[in-house]
Amino acid sequence: MSFASLKVDKLLIGGRLVDAEDRATYDNINPATETSLGVAADASPRDVEAAVDAARTAFDMTSWSTDPAFRSRCLRQLQTALADHAEEFKALSTAEVGLPAQITGSTVDMPVAGIGWVADLLDRYPFSEDYGEGDIEGFASHRWVEREPYGVVGAITPWNQPFQVNLAKVAPALAAGNTVVLKAAPTTPWSAAAIGRLVAERTDIPPGVFNVITSAANDRGEELVTDPRVDLISFTGSTAVGRRIMSLGSATVKKCFLELGGKSANIVLEDADFARAIGMSTFMVCLHGGQGCATLSRLLLPRSRFEEGVELAAQQLSHMRYGDPTVMGNIMGPLNSARHRDRVEAMVERAIAAGGKPVLGGRRPAHLETGYYFEPTLFADMPEDSEIARDEVFGPVLVALPFDDDDDAVRIANDSVFGLSGAVFSGDHERSKALARRVRAGTMIVDGGIYYGHDVPFGGYKQSGIGRETGKLGFEEYLQVKALCEPI
Template sequence: MERRLYIDGKWSEGSGDTALAVINPATGEELAKVPQATVADIDDAVLAARRAFDEGPWGRTTPAERAAVLRRFSDLLAARRSEIVDLTIAEAGAPRKLAQTLQVQSGLDHLKDMADRVLATFPFSRPMPPTFGAGIGQGVVLREAAGVVAAITPFNYPFFTNMSKVAPVLAAGCTIVLKPSPYTPLAALLIAEVAEQAEIPAGVLNVVSGDIAAGERLTTHAGVDVVTFTGSDAVGAKIMAQAAPGIKKVVLELGGKSANILLDDADLDRAIPHAALGFTRHSGQGCACLTRVLVHRSRYDETVERLSGALAGLKVGDPDDPATDMGPLIREAQRERVERYVRIGQEEGARLVHGGGRPVGLDAGFFHEPTLFADVRNSMRIAQEEIFGPVGVVIPFDDDTEAVAVANDSDFGLSGAIWAADPKRAFAVAQQVRTGMLVLNGGGGGTNPHGPFGGYKRSGIGREFGEAGLEEYLETKAVLWGVR
């Protein structure tokens, strides 16, 4: 596959002489080198996207025409699913069973949903009610492409997060400059390769690999209309500040410290395995991880014991092994961050129940044990700050009101879960929790490509997936006329 920049329909080594090394986090070995885009390369990519939008055919295509192109794009990507899975395992360290499902298949589902359903049903034009005053007026509301989009994506779910930007942006009729994480650029380059095969016009999709400087050039570029970013709240705040002078629209999918609430009548046989997975999936490197386990006090000790046992049963190791439950962290710096928070938790007085260190026998790569803390107060740093590692904390509550209060006592509000024997009770609690998504009693087992995904508070601005995701890349225009 290609390992160069993709700008204006052409592959380029870039104008600089610096390369980014892509490392396999399970081994620490180098997978590939890709060019690091310079400011000049970013300018070229934005110019190509600007020209493709202002002068090219893409922005003037009908929804049906775009749907046909996206179906072809979707089919070609699906044909390379196995390759994308292997790539995700290698560059992101995702366990094979996660790579096959949420990492890759969910991204493919999202693109297919945009092509097959959303573009067929979305109201790009709707009439306005007539007005009666000095004269009779009529009008129509049009939803039009917003323009050039700069998309910056993270390392944790590379194919999925890239597709969560590319699919709605192209469906809207916009053009895009995609800058993936420097840790995981290969998935984005494969997407560009397939886009070329799908005959998506030159300049509509551009992919540049680069560091912080490349990202800042994108977010401040006068040729960019919308900036969309997935990552930490701290970086999201910086991107908002960078985009502000240009009054650019920003779409931010940021961090979380989500609560998994086990009410007093929760079915622990079902809830415990979900709770363990909730903060260890992809080694806890997910914004929607359920890292705070809130448990009714009457069942606290039992839950801690059973959850610790569930963690002990997880297989940590080679992500390419189909039996592996948890692979590595992305880099040594991330592992050191997790270890620092383990020390902080102990210093704060929390009780380390399970894990807390590096697994025995896994000397290569960046592995960390699944880790559990009990006797945690919600005010502790390990309960308030996003660790981005396989660390869960268990917090007691006495009634539903306190459970809601603890869940809402957070700067974040991205995801969450509730377990209760009575579905009506679970739904009543869900209505009170300030978060963008809640799963009741296990839900449907994953994200829904039709439903909106995004956060309250410091977890972001805007939504992804389905119609809500498409709307982020559309402008609204009123066209009015009189009737004689």
């Protein structure tokens, strides 16, 4: 399947598809072949300034922020346009992200359907809420609360699931009445540029309401964060970058909505179905190369069955299919870039240098000479406080850790700067729910449930982020609250 008709080499600024300043471009590299797919526009600081100016003008000077019916219609136009090109977006995701074709259905079709869910929410959302009468020292007033858009939103998105995250930010931000500057990750520019083209060509979204910036430089994101005309930053990415965004945003006391990293624990209790429970972790660390913030990358096993669990995990990992992401059946393709592959490899090498010995994997696969691949890897002899057991790898690396009892399992799960996700498996469902409530994480899988959905809020505790994405709560992240009163 070709994606040539999407024409992905332009910026979208002020309603126009334009070249970057001086027609600057850079190569978009296919991580499976290490060859160029073509070029993307390489935006300059002045391009970012123009995009912010267009978004600011559109918010301040048009009726976009005050006409929810029009916004709903435009969102449905966008949904239709994206659905018409869904197969091309799937091929594009495989080519520039390395996302296995096996899973592009859920990563494209579900986000597109989610736009309709957001539009439906917009159609029924009560932007005004009556608080009734109040009396202060004999002075009676009528009070009410209205929700209003923030203004200009800077949306900075990652490379691991760019299409899904782009839509998870853009749809609710626009629905709430904001204008948006979407800044794509350097290694996945086309997933954003293609959306920009369809907005320009297939919707009535006014010029400046939605803008797209692609660039080889991460600095373009920092320019959004520091621009005083940008009212809100919505960022998905690493915790380290999230900290920097918070720091830079503090100069203008800007709202920073952050969805960051994780080191999620899968607690497998002694009475659980081991094959099924352990399979949740082994599958997730291999799915798309473990390049997911909510991956269950810490496998907590009862000490009494630890060796049995490690052996089973190794068996499962050894049977995971990986390689060419265009081949159906492979659930793991390459890591997204040479730089990221090298980072994962360096973390594994440091673990080995510290005395660890991988039960399985730990290196680049010898049979795949081209592409940024790394073997499914399992460690089972690392201390709880080791780097590989505590820090986010964002690759196909699973660390098994033993626990003594339920309290010890909760202690290990919570002994982390992260709190994005987790899981608990037991033969006793009530026991699983009780432990899940004790884990300090924003999403918890209880005996194999699936939390992902348009209507479910996603986000984390602690250094896994601030705020929630998707669902009604995700929509409300993009709304200000104003209290009003009038005399009676």
